[in-house]
Amino acid sequence: MNRSSREKSRSPLARQWLGTLIVAAFALAFAFPVYFMVSSAFKAENEILAIPIHLVPYEFAGLEEFRRAMEIAPLGNYVWNSALVSFVNVVCTLLLSAMAGYGFAKFDLPFKNFLFFFVISTMMIPQQILVVPLFVEIKYFGWVNTYWGLIVPGLMNAFGVFMMRQFIAEVPNEIIEAGRADGASEVQIFVILVLPLLLPALASLAIIIFIWSWGNFLWPLVAVTNEKLAVLAVGITNYTQPYQRQPMWGAAMAAATLTTLPVLIVFLAFQRHFVKGITAAAIKG
Amino acid sequence: MGASVKAPITRNQKWWGLLFVSPAVLFFAVFAIFPILFGSYLSLTRYNLLTPPVYIGFKNYFALAHDRKFLLSLRNTGVFVLGSTVPIWIGSLLLALVFDSKIPGRTVWRALFFLPVLPPLIVVAVVWKVILHPYGMVTAVLSPFTGLGEIPWLTDPHLSPILLIAINNWTMIPFFAMIWLAGLAAIPDELRYASALDGANSAQTFFLVILPLLKRTAVLVAALSTINAFQAFILQYELTPDKGGPADTNLTLGLLIWKYGFQYFRMGDAAAASVVLFAIILLVTLIQLILGRSKY
Numbered sequence: 001m002n003r004s005s006r007e008k009s010r011s012p013l014a015r016q017w018l019g020t021l022i023v024a025a026f027a028l029a030f031a032f033p034v035y036f037m038v039s040s041a042f043k044a045e046n047e048i049l050a051i052p053i054h055l056v057p058y059e060f061a062g063l064e065e066f067r068r069a070m071e072i073a074p075l076g077n078y079v080w081n082s083a084l085v086s087f088v089n090v091v092c093t094l095l096l097s098a099m100a101g102y103g104f105a106k107f108d109l110p111f112k113n114f115l116f117f118f119v120i121s122t123m124m125i126p127q128q129i130l131v132v133p134l135f136v137e138i139k140y141f142g143w144v145n146t147y148w149g150l151i152v153p154g155l156m157n158a159f160g161v162f163m164m165r166q167f168i169a170e171v172p173n174e175i176i177e178a179g180r181a182d183g184a185s186e187v188q189i190f191v192i193l194v195l196p197l198l199l200p201a202l203a204s205l206a207i208i209i210f211i212w213s214w215g216n217f218l219w220p221l222v223a224v225t226n227e228k229l230a231v232l233a234v235g236i237t238n239y240t241q242p243y244q245r246q247p248m249w250g251a252a253m254a255a256a257t258l259t260t261l262p263v264l265i266v267f268l269a270f271q272r273h274f275v276k277g278i279t280a281a282a283i284k285g
Numbered sequence: 286m287g288a289s290v291k292a293p294i295t296r297n298q299k300w301w302g303l304l305f306v307s308p309a310v311l312f313f314a315v316f317a318i319f320p321i322l323f324g325s326y327l328s329l330t331r332y333n334l335l336t337p338p339v340y341i342g343f344k345n346y347f348a349l350a351h352d353r354k355f356l357l358s359l360r361n362t363g364v365f366v367l368g369s370t371v372p373i374w375i376g377s378l379l380l381a382l383v384f385d386s387k388i389p390g391r392t393v394w395r396a397l398f399f400l401p402v403l404p405p406l407i408v409v410a411v412v413w414k415v416i417l418h419p420y421g422m423v424t425a426v427l428s429p430f431t432g433l434g435e436i437p438w439l440t441d442p443h444l445s446p447i448l449l450i451a452i453n454n455w456t457m458i459p460f461f462a463m464i465w466l467a468g469l470a471a472i473p474d475e476l477r478y479a480s481a482l483d484g485a486n487s488a489q490t491f492f493l494v495i496l497p498l499l500k501r502t503a504v505l506v507a508a509l510s511t512i513n514a515f516q517a518f519i520l521q522y523e524l525t526p527d528k529g530g531p532a533d534t535n536l537t538l539g540l541l542i543w544k545y546g547f548q549y550f551r552m553g554d555a556a557a558a559s560v561v562l563f564a565i566i567l568l569v570t571l572i573q574l575i576l577g578r579s580k581y
Contacts, residue, residue: 027397051425100309107302122317133324215405
């Protein structure tokens with residue numbers, strides 16, 4: 001856009017330099033707090049609030065702050081719980097969404113439109129509105145302070161069903177009919193013929209669900225008070241409580257870095273899928 | 286609706302279809318639709334989790350209407366929503382345009398710009414707690430101008446609401462810029478060249494050619510950011526004194542629901558506040574849907 005024909009006369013090289021400068025300034029400004037978090041995780045405690053700011057650790061602390069973070073709170077438990085919750089959530093959401101999407105896209109069901117609307121309407125319900133009644137429900141089930149209570153309400157996501165139905169609708173019916181003609185069972189058709197075609201969509205959905213589940217805060221905060229069952233997102237607040245006697249900003253930054261790391265890895269490894277996943281709603285909406 | 290199988294369907298296959306959708310339907314019945322109905326019922330009761338709920342009609346709602354904390358939380362949520370919608374729409378679109386320009390190293394600059402999207406919001410809160418420490422880096426950087434060695438950024442009743450909005454926008458602007466960029470990438474370059482050939486300048490090309498094509502993206506950005514802002518909770522929970530302070534200046538509706546429910550165990554009041562929040566969000570979504578359908 002910035003190269004319309006009339007403007008070309010104004011020294012394109014200077015324009016490009018100026019453009020690069022502006023882009024770089026914004027990029028660095030937005031990135032700085034994240035850089036600060038990561039670099040502080042490797043600083044000695046007294047360096048973190050040091051004035052003037054230490055842009056790089058003067059005294060590289062190695063993994064000292066991570067070790068301290070494990071001393072202060074059961075960081076290992078947090079990581080394990082977060083990993084478990086996210087893993088189960090992702091696997092179940094992918095499987096159940098693909099199944100439901102397949103059912104809605106390729107079968108004539110009784111009350112199909114009603115059932116689909118029933119599922120999709122739950123996309124409109126924010127977690128904050130569910131948290132009170134859901135907690136009471138979980139309490140009736142006897143699931144407070146258990147993995148069941150922590151995990152089960154997150155096993156599904158209506159957006160997943162919506163997304164999968166969109167993708168499966170584009171799978172040619174001939175593939176399914178050919179499978180039936182060959183005498184494959186309905187389960188075989190779904191698993192062997194349909195699922196492999198969904199892999200790109202499933203990858204995007206996996207990324208969305210993982211990020212959502214890994215950073216989810218409100219429900220784990222409410223469903224679990226037992227420190228042993230806390231997830232990373234909730235446990236991390238233990239490092240910043242004002243009543244703690246000793247400063248532990250280093251441990252806080254180490255835990256913060258650790259919490260961000262899996263998302264960063266996903267971002268770097270699947271940058272295309274990541275952006276696509278996050279913007280899937282934009283394109284499909 | 287979606288395509289259906291054209292070949293004659295046996296009854297057997299119909300059952301298979303039901304079997305495929307039933308886990309999802311059952312799940313949402315138990316963990317989404319039922320809680321909404323149950324929550325509406327709870328909002329008509331007095332319930333402290335220890336003794337069974339007692340039906341009291343609309344008393345909780347009448348109580349909320351005179352509840353200073355609730356009214357304050359409505360106001361605070363409104364302020365947060367104002368600060369986290371229009372500035373985000375404009376900021377994210379402008380920055381998307383900036384990062385859409387074809388300059389060397391674009392992928393790297395974009396990746397840096399997207400970094401704030403990665404840390405979960407609670408991590409964002411923890412990091413900014415250090416950056417905005419009273420003796421911290423921002424205080425130091427500004428001290429030549431302010432002459433102060435200590436600034437209570439997050440405990441000041443005037444500064445903290447603004448800072449929470451700023452922190453939220455820092456992480457949300459790159460997120461929404463991502464969505465704008467996806468929308469921009471879907472517009473073929475030919476349109477831009479054609480517009481330039483017709484003698485349109487950059488501004489004309491943007492407002493007359495590009496922007497109308499981004500309408501669906503705009504509706505999405507507006508809807509998502511608004512719904513998001515109404516649920517403000519994590520930043521206020523982690524960054525403000527007494528979770529929502531000082532003197533409840535950062536007590537949002539989301540935080541109030543949590544406090545009433547899980548600090549005071551007034552589940553009835555918390556459920557009533559949830560119903561109010563749900564009604565507000567539905568109303569706003571509806572308005573945006575109607576506006577989104579209308580022509581420019």
